Amino acid sequence: xxxxxxxxxxxxxxxxxPLFVGVAQTVKARxxxxxxxxVLQGYWVLAKTWHKETTVPQYSSWVFRLAPSIxxxxxxxxxxxIPWGGTVPQAWPHNLLAVFFLLALERFWLGLAGMDSAxxxxxxxxxxxTTLGTGIEPALLASFGIxxxxxxxxxxxPIAPELERMTLGVLPWGLAALSYALVVLAEAGRxxxxxxDTHLELTMMHEATxxxxxxxxxxxxxxxxxxxxxxxxxxxxxxxxxxxxxPWANLGLRLVEVLISSAGLGWVxxxxxxxxxxxxxxxxxxxxxxxxxAFYLVVSGGIT
Amino acid sequence: MLIVWVLVSGLIVSGFAFQRTxxxxxTLVLSLAxxxxxxxxxxxxxxxxxxxxxxxxxxxxxxxxxxxxVVAAMSSWYRxxxxxxxxxATAFWLPIFLVSMLGVMTAQTVWVFMTAWEVMAITxxxxxxxxxxxPGVIKAGFIYLVMSQLSAMAILSGFLxxxxxxHSMHFTVWAAEAKSLPLGMKSWIFGLLGLGFAIKSGVIxxxxxxxxxxxxxxxxxxxxxxxxxxxxxxxxxxxxxxIDLGTTNMVWPIVLLTAGAVxxxxxxxxxxxxxxxxxxxxxxxxxxxxxxxxxxGVMDLGxxxxxxxxxxxxxxxxxxHTLNHAIFKSQLxxxxxxxxxHTGTLDMEHLGGLVRTIPAVAIGFVMGSMAISALPPFNGFxxxxxxxRGLLSIxxxxxxxxxxxxxxxxxxxxxxxxxxxxxxxKASGVIFLGxxxxxxxxxxxxxxMSWPILGLALASLGLGIFxxxxxxxxxxxxxxxxxxxxxxxxxxxVLTLAVVLVAAAAxxxxxxxxxxxxxxxxxxxxxxxxxxxxxxxxxFTKAVRTTFAFIYQPHRNLARAGRYPRDFPARLVxxxxxxxxxxxxxxxxxxxxxxxxxxxxxxxxAGPVRLYLSYLLVTxxxxxxxxx
Numbered sequence: 001x002x003x004x005x006x007x008x009x010x011x012x013x014x015x016x017x018p019l020f021v022g023v024a025q026t027v028k029a030r031x032x033x034x035x036x037x038x039v040l041q042g043y044w045v046l047a048k049t050w051h052k053e054t055t056v057p058q059y060s061s062w063v064f065r066l067a068p069s070i071x072x073x074x075x076x077x078x079x080x081x082i083p084w085g086g087t088v089p090q091a092w093p094h095n096l097l098a099v100f101f102l103l104a105l106e107r108f109w110l111g112l113a114g115m116d117s118a119x120x121x122x123x124x125x126x127x128x129x130t131t132l133g134t135g136i137e138p139a140l141l142a143s144f145g146i147x148x149x150x151x152x153x154x155x156x157x158p159i160a161p162e163l164e165r166m167t168l169g170v171l172p173w174g175l176a177a178l179s180y181a182l183v184v185l186a187e188a189g190r191x192x193x194x195x196x197d198t199h200l201e202l203t204m205m206h207e208a209t210x211x212x213x214x215x216x217x218x219x220x221x222x223x224x225x226x227x228x229x230x231x232x233x234x235x236x237x238x239x240x241x242x243x244x245x246x247p248w249a250n251l252g253l254r255l256v257e258v259l260i261s262s263a264g265l266g267w268v269x270x271x272x273x274x275x276x277x278x279x280x281x282x283x284x285x286x287x288x289x290x291x292x293x294a295f296y297l298v299v300s301g302g303i304t
Numbered sequence: 305m306l307i308v309w310v311l312v313s314g315l316i317v318s319g320f321a322f323q324r325t326x327x328x329x330x331t332l333v334l335s336l337a338x339x340x341x342x343x344x345x346x347x348x349x350x351x352x353x354x355x356x357x358x359x360x361x362x363x364x365x366x367x368x369x370x371x372x373x374v375v376a377a378m379s380s381w382y383r384x385x386x387x388x389x390x391x392x393a394t395a396f397w398l399p400i401f402l403v404s405m406l407g408v409m410t411a412q413t414v415w416v417f418m419t420a421w422e423v424m425a426i427t428x429x430x431x432x433x434x435x436x437x438x439p440g441v442i443k444a445g446f447i448y449l450v451m452s453q454l455s456a457m458a459i460l461s462g463f464l465x466x467x468x469x470x471h472s473m474h475f476t477v478w479a480a481e482a483k484s485l486p487l488g489m490k491s492w493i494f495g496l497l498g499l500g501f502a503i504k505s506g507v508i509x510x511x512x513x514x515x516x517x518x519x520x521x522x523x524x525x526x527x528x529x530x531x532x533x534x535x536x537x538x539x540x541x542x543x544x545x546x547i548d549l550g551t552t553n554m555v556w557p558i559v560l561l562t563a564g565a566v567x568x569x570x571x572x573x574x575x576x577x578x579x580x581x582x583x584x585x586x587x588x589x590x591x592x593x594x595x596x597x598x599x600x601g602v603m604d605l606g607x608x609x610x611x612x613x614x615x616x617x618x619x620x621x622x623x624x625h626t627l628n629h630a631i632f633k634s635q636l637x638x639x640x641x642x643x644x645x646h647t648g649t650l651d652m653e654h655l656g657g658l659v660r661t662i663p664a665v666a667i668g669f670v671m672g673s674m675a676i677s678a679l680p681p682f683n684g685f686x687x688x689x690x691x692x693r694g695l696l697s698i699x700x701x702x703x704x705x706x707x708x709x710x711x712x713x714x715x716x717x718x719x720x721x722x723x724x725x726x727x728x729x730k731a732s733g734v735i736f737l738g739x740x741x742x743x744x745x746x747x748x749x750x751x752x753m754s755w756p757i758l759g760l761a762l763a764s765l766g767l768g769i770f771x772x773x774x775x776x777x778x779x780x781x782x783x784x785x786x787x788x789x790x791x792x793x794x795x796x797x798v799l800t801l802a803v804v805l806v807a808a809a810a811x812x813x814x815x816x817x818x819x820x821x822x823x824x825x826x827x828x829x830x831x832x833x834x835x836x837x838x839x840x841x842x843x844f845t846k847a848v849r850t851t852f853a854f855i856y857q858p859h860r861n862l863a864r865a866g867r868y869p870r871d872f873p874a875r876l877v878x879x880x881x882x883x884x885x886x887x888x889x890x891x892x893x894x895x896x897x898x899x900x901x902x903x904x905x906x907x908x909x910a911g912p913v914r915l916y917l918s919y920l921l922v923t924x925x926x927x928x929x930x931x932x
Binding site for chain 1 (some may be wrong): 707728732
């Protein structure tokens with residue numbers, strides 16, 4: 001039963017990922033007074049790029065050709081580790097730190113691909129994406145700080161039921177959620193940190209690493225970024241959202257929550273301007289600081 | 305007795321230094337013998353047969369002998385293909401260096417330990433200065449020698465203090481009785497020994513010798529020093545400070561954790577700014593020693609708080625990372641040696657695209673990069689995960705301030721991991737990927753050099769997928785701790801994770817038909833693309849240099865050169881760099897102070913032998929009076 005929920009949840013999350021991105025884009029377009037593309041545009045783009053001819057730049061090697069597959073594999077495993085039904089089967093990997101390390105794996109291969117494209121933009125993107133990663137990883141750890149102290153272990157599994165019993169008050173939860181939301185924006189390459197819609201060399205980060213990709217490799221990269229967004233928003237709701245009795249209800253609730261968050265993402269993206277690149281470390285340090293503050297409120301208040 | 309035979313045979317092997325093939329083969333056999341001793345020691349049943357009054361093997365010592373054996377075997381194999389200047393000197397000192405390290409780890413008395421320690425320091429000095437005709441090598445060697453001697457002095461004082469308290473020079477007596485010493489005395493011993501071992505391991509701020517000595521040594525020697533020798537400091541801390549002394553003042557776990565956090569973060573930050581591959585790797589050794597110290601700090605805290613779970617996690621994390629670092633770091637150093645032999649340079653800014661000319665070395669280097677960046681499914685991931693787990697176990701069920709401290713250290717570790725990943729994207733990318741930046745010579749790299757690298761890479765992968773047996777061995781090293789061993793790795797399901805990950809990646813790669821792609825010119829805004837348009841090592845890390853400017857204190861200088869530099873500069877000369885903070889603000893004043901003091905001492909040194917004899921007499925008189 002749990003296995004079935006987990007498999008169907010993963011398949012749905014992966015399958016609906018382009019839709020969630022499409023929702024965010026549509027909301028953004030409407031708020032900007034445009035009609036915008038269909039919410040299903042992501043699927044059409046994926047189908048189109050997948051069937052186009054695939055080329056690689058001169059001087060690139062097997063690293064360039066394998067990187068999209070390895071990155072996408074890491075993101076698929078992350079999506080499969082999120083407890084969509086509230087809990088995952090015991091025999092299935094369910095560790096929060098493994099999620100961090102898999103995100104690092106994805107970033108590592110994205111960076112290698114950028115360096116292997118042998119052009120200026122690839123190196124530029126690799127440098128920016130990995131620099132961004134140095135801020136994101138500690139901030140992500142800090143935003144989960146409250147979890148470490150409450151659960152006492154690093155497994156995703158029993159976090160949810162245990163947290164259900166905790167009554168911490170609104171403030172620590174709110175701060176932790178804010179910290180996590182700030183990190184999600186940076187990790188998924190969204191405004192105010194990065195803008196996936198632009199291909200101007202001054203601003204692009206993630207897009208610069210995959211600039212030389214097309215065809216099947218580009219489709220893999222685009223699906224990957226959509227899955228990443230879905231998975232990390234879903235992970236946030238696993239510990240912030242309410243837990244229902246049945247796994248199926250939990251799965252449905254998670255998907256609705258991710259859908260609403262995507263709409264919210266569209267709103268955030270149309271409200272905020274992009275930060276200067278050199279202000280991003282400050283932004284991420286702020287996210288880490290808010291996470292630490294939530295953590296401190298819990299450990300000093302004796303609420304354990 | 306077996307150990308004595310191996311020690312003696314090391315000296316015999318040295319004698320064949322002038323016959324290249326024979327000497328290399330014998331060194332390989334010697335390394336395999338060391339490996340065999342380690343396996344026998346870990347087996348357990350053989351331990352009594354290996355033990356004597358002066359030299360003995362315990363399970364903990366066997367673990368470190370195993371680390372030495374693995375690195376020694378691979379480095380010796382690698383030497384079949386490695387060409388270097390003055391091979392006979394290296395062939396002479398290397399076996400003695402190997403057996404001296406074995407001696408340090410099996411010594412049972414202060415006398416044997418210090419003798420082996422000094423032999424190790426001296427032989428490694430001679431190995432470091434193998435390329436003594438190159439500029440700067442002798443200076444690097446002397447800095448190393450001075451730091452080695454400081455370390456030996458600190459260790460000897462700590463040992464003598466302990467021996468005076470326990471009225472024994474024998475380590476087995478210490479193991480039994482040192483726990484009952486008063487806390488104040490324990491702190492003195494901890495401080496002195498800790499200082500000595502920290503210098504040998506290259507813990508910041510005692511690290512200055514490490515990024516100087518490792519890069520100038522021949523590649524197999526760098527790999528041995530980084531993989532095995534600096535781990536002897538870790539061995540000393542685990543054996544004498546944590547296990548023998550037992551509970552200590554609560555200051556010491558804080559010191560260990562702080563030193564670990566500082567070393568790991570600053571080590572990787574300095575590594576990021578390096579353009580020389582071997583110096584970069586040397587700074588990463590400092591980083592990894594820091595990560596090992598974090599595990600030891602967790603262990604010490606577990607001992608002091610009497611929480612065996614923490615002790616086990618800390619011990620397993622530290623010792624497993626010790627082996628893992630030995631494997632992937634020697635792999636990377638050997639790959640660096642292959643790059644140097646292939647191109648004649650280690651300066652990254654001149655390299656690029658080597659994946660096409662030395663593909664096996666490139667695969668080994670990328671796998672090593674993934675392992676050292678703690679990425680699944682490699683071994684570095686497991687041990688760094690364990691370190692995180694230890695730190696986060698402190699966070700819960702602890703007083704508030706401890707929790708904040710431990711979370712802060714965990715964040716530093718997270719930052720370190722991300723920076724290491726960035727640094728190795730840079731190293732792999734700039735050296736092996738893209739288009740060659742300059743025309744370099746392309747000497748062949750023989751198979752006997754690439755096979756050890758790939759062998760170590762497979763070991764990294766194997767330990768990353770099947771860490772279970774190793775974790776059980778480590779947790780069983782100290783009796784009484786094994787209870788929780790099986791629980792340590794439980795929530796990770798490493799094997800499932802690795803299999804799913806690899807299967808998904810392979811499936812996607814097949815699905816994307818990665819071999820079917822047409823090569824086209826790359827995009828350079830419509831212009832002709834040139835290799836100099838690629839990102840270089842320094843442009844890659846520009847943002848980090850700006851973000852951490854308070855640590856680097858970067859400076860740059862743009863000068864105009866030519867006949868009329870002000871109005872018609874013929875060319876512009878750009879110089880940029882970072883400030884060597886520790887050297888400038890700690891070591892240079894220390895060096896000046898030592899210089900001044902030694903100038904004062906010349907006043908009482910006039911030269912006549914009678915004067916010195918009278919000094920001796922006066923000293924003995926004062927000592928007799930004081931003891932009376």
